[in-house]
Amino acid sequence: MRSSYFLIILILTVFSCDWTIKSTHQDAIARVNSTFLTKDKIDAGLFDGLSVQDSLIQIQNIINDWASQQLLQDGALLNLEAQKQKEFETLVKDYKRDLLTSAYLEAMTKQNLDTIISNQELELAYKQNKELFYLKEDLIKLRYINHNLSMSNSNEIKRRFKRYNAEDRAILDTISLQFNSFFLNDSVWINSNQVISKIGPLQKGFNKVLLKKQNFIQLKDSLGLYLMQVKDVLEIGQQAPLAYVTPTLKQIIINKRKLKLVNKLKSEIVNDALRNKKFEIYE
Structure with a gap:
């Protein structure tokens, strides 16, 4: 990185020496009319990993882009009506004022805003x-497990999954690393589409079985056995x-x-x- 930095300085120095009109700015590398592009305006990070040849091309592109923008600006100042330029200056001042005041108010708000909500x-x-919160998607509370068909304790898993008392929850959580995927928190509402996207067989026409309350579902595919217990359902249009x-x-x-x-x-x-x-x- 350090050697790259010195290489860029060397290349910029070469550029700055190759002028028809000499600059009074020792660190300048280009000029458009009375405006100079100086070395400190060039981001050395733009040349990281570039060869000398690619760095030369990159510098030339930067200089050309800067020159075209500067020439267009000078042309605009020379040719646009004074009234139009005055309008632009007003817009710039207003925009700067809005940025400053917005940033200041935002900083003061962060310092004084109470974010604790009871x-x-x-x-x-x-x-x-309440009128804002009618469902646009089906919600569901459920738990599910997907495990390999070859698991020797498959029957025990199913028994504990269906009964699901405190001991069952603890044991299933303990052996959850053996499952391909699982979701055991059946106390939270989730979008039914999220469930369908996680469970392959539901994407093949079985998704309607999800929308039945207190419903145990068992499906299988090439990835294994899926156990699902639907605890509650809320359909589109409900609160x-x-x-x-x-x-x-x-x-x-x-x-x-x-x-x-x-x-x-x-x-x-x-x-x-x-x-x-x-x-x-x-x-």
């Missing part, structure tokens, strides 16, 4: 926004459960807090400026 707040937000939409609710609450905090900060800034005579309104 269960009571989630429940209230859920009640107030989405609170647990499933909690991430969205949290974002809604945080966004409302942000808006309220931003308005408060703006008001405090103005009032503080008025008190300190930094801001005055003339009648």
